[in-house]
Amino acid sequence: MEHWLKSEESLRRLRAARLAAERGARLTHQLPACLFSRKQRLAPTPLHLNRLVGEASDMLFRTIGATIRIETVLTEGLWPALVDPTQIELVLLNLAINARDAMPEGGRLTIRTANVSRGDAPADLAPGDYVLISVSDTGEGMSEEVLKRAVEPFFTTKEPGKGSGLGLSMVHGVATQSGGGLHIDSRLGRGTTVNVYLPRARRLSAAAREREPLPAAVHERTTIMVVDDDPDVREIAVSSLESLGYDVLAAENGPAALDLLARSGPVDLLFVDMAMPGMNGVELIRRARERQADLRAMLVTGCSLRASRR
Numbered sequence: 001m002e003h004w005l006k007s008e009e010s011l012r013r014l015r016a017a018r019l020a021a022e023r024g025a026r027l028t029h030q031l032p033a034c035l036f037s038r039k040q041r042l043a044p045t046p047l048h049l050n051r052l053v054g055e056a057s058d059m060l061f062r063t064i065g066a067t068i069r070i071e072t073v074l075t076e077g078l079w080p081a082l083v084d085p086t087q088i089e090l091v092l093l094n095l096a097i098n099a100r101d102a103m104p105e106g107g108r109l110t111i112r113t114a115n116v117s118r119g120d121a122p123a124d125l126a127p128g129d130y131v132l133i134s135v136s137d138t139g140e141g142m143s144e145e146v147l148k149r150a151v152e153p154f155f156t157t158k159e160p161g162k163g164s165g166l167g168l169s170m171v172h173g174v175a176t177q178s179g180g181g182l183h184i185d186s187r188l189g190r191g192t193t194v195n196v197y198l199p200r201a202r203r204l205s206a207a208a209r210e211r212e213p214l215p216a217a218v219h220e221r222t223t224i225m226v227v228d229d230d231p232d233v234r235e236i237a238v239s240s241l242e243s244l245g246y247d248v249l250a251a252e253n254g255p256a257a258l259d260l261l262a263r264s265g266p267v268d269l270l271f272v273d274m275a276m277p278g279m280n281g282v283e284l285i286r287r288a289r290e291r292q293a294d295l296r297a298m299l300v301t302g303c304s305l306r307a308s309r310r
Contacts, residue, residue: 044178046080046201049113049133052088060096060109062239067106068099075114081131082201087174088133094167095135095194097232102139102192110136116197125181129200136193142186150184171196223247223264227257227284228273237271254279258287266292274301 053072061070081088092111099109116130142150151172168184171194175182179199186192224246228234234250241248249264251257253276261267270288274281285297 064100080201081198099137107138130197254284270297
């Protein structure tokens with residue numbers, strides 16, 4: 001073990017795993033409070049939104065698919081925003097997923113940034129300068145009735161099992177708790193634009209100016225199979241792993257995963273949700289190892305949210 005830890009390759013693997021775990025921990029810690037619009041501990045820092053949008057573009061492309069064209073209109077000389085970077089990544093991801101679902105036949109998603117001076121800011125925001133990040137789609141749009149309820153937790157127009165109704169609620173929570181606000185413009189058949197106003201920071205921090213690039217991928221030709229019955233969770237996991245350079249296979253349940261394993265041949269890792277209808281993760285791992293005895297597996301799960309009546 002000592003010799004293994006001394007190799008540069010092994011140290012790089014450990015560093016990459018630590019960074020991934022820390023980022024996952026931040027996302028996991030911040031999601032629940034944000035989703036339910038509860039007050040939470042944010043970590044605001046002066047951030048250049050143009051850079052964040054550029055870094056997130058590849059993840060968004062992999063998440064929403066090739067039938068939707070992503071365009072960016074980024075203002076030169078954009079002011080830094082005082083926000084929590086992890087939360088803004090979640091904002092972009094949720095808005096992109098909503099836009100994708102509103103454009104089942106494909107379309108265009110446009111991300112814009114702009115400076116909004118005190119006199120041009122919406123009247124319902126506190127006086128001050130803001131940095132705008134907006135996401136527009138050419139999708140189905142919303143009726144006035146739906147628009148009025150769009151940011152309510154658990155409100156959704158999607159089919160059962162297709163959406164949690166928490167995406168826009170989460171975005172609204174981030175915007176307001178950051179000291180900004182959210183405005184949505186949507187009409188049936190004419191698409192939707194979500195405008196997120198974030199407070200201006202007076203200068204970039206040294207850390208933001210000298211932001212260290214992500215470490216290079218430290219693996220070669222590694223194949224991971226992701227199995228999760230939640231399509232949004234599955235797509236996020238797939239896109240994140242692909243962005244790190246892994247070859248990724250995906251299945252929506254245990255039987256589909258076993259069938260895919262039989263057709264694709266050996267994989268290096270099975271990344272599987274524990275709680276799935278029909279065949280749970282533990283049973284899937286057991287049956288998969290009957291076909292591939294040396295198969296490594298990672299079993300993951302999340303807390304179950306239950307509504308109680310009092």
